[in-house]
Amino acid sequence: MTTTNYNEDKAAAVLAEVLALAYGIEPETAQLIGNATALHDVGKIMIPNHIRGKPTKLTNAEFAIMKTHTIWGANILMRIPNDFGVMAREIALLHHERWDSQGYWGKNAKELPDYVQIAAISDLYTALRSPNRPYKRSWPPNEALEYIKAEAGTRFNPALVEVFLSLTDTQREECYAKT
Secondary structure, eight states, X not given: OOOTTOOHHHHHHHHHHHHHHHTTOOHHHHHHHHHHXXXXXXXXXXXXXXXXXXXXXXXXXXXXXXXXXXXXXXXXXXXXXXXHHHHHHHHHHHTTOOTTSOSSSOOOGGGSOXXXXXXXXXXXXXXXXXXXXXXXXXXXXXXXXXXXXXXXXXXXXXXXXXXHHHSOHHHHHHHHHTO
């Protein structure tokens, strides 16, 4: 993976489209999922830099502020019309929700559209694989895959994790070449 001009949001978007296609979603909708995934963290522009760029673990108060990026993102995307707007807002708001209802806002599996879970898996994988940061090392692909596999049924829809794990290394890693 190259770190030159790396864009984690774009990498997650490319990977989300690949995962959506592998999951059997029609190409036009898969492309929408990818494009909407690119906007999943837009709300972070409203989070103060000293929190967003903090090189150490966030305090509980700082984490509470960081969690609001999902609400800010959904609000920022309110003016986008049609199905794409709905998808982008739901991904922004719900991408930190968990299959077991233990996410930011406690939504349960029935409240999480597949495209939100596709975005969440893609976001996590690209975040784990992203270049080293002061507070986190870059994970090798095999460790990132094992972590996501372990999250099936708790954090993620097991069927989507199964499809994600069935992707080839090239399919998973090509998202970096396109950033």
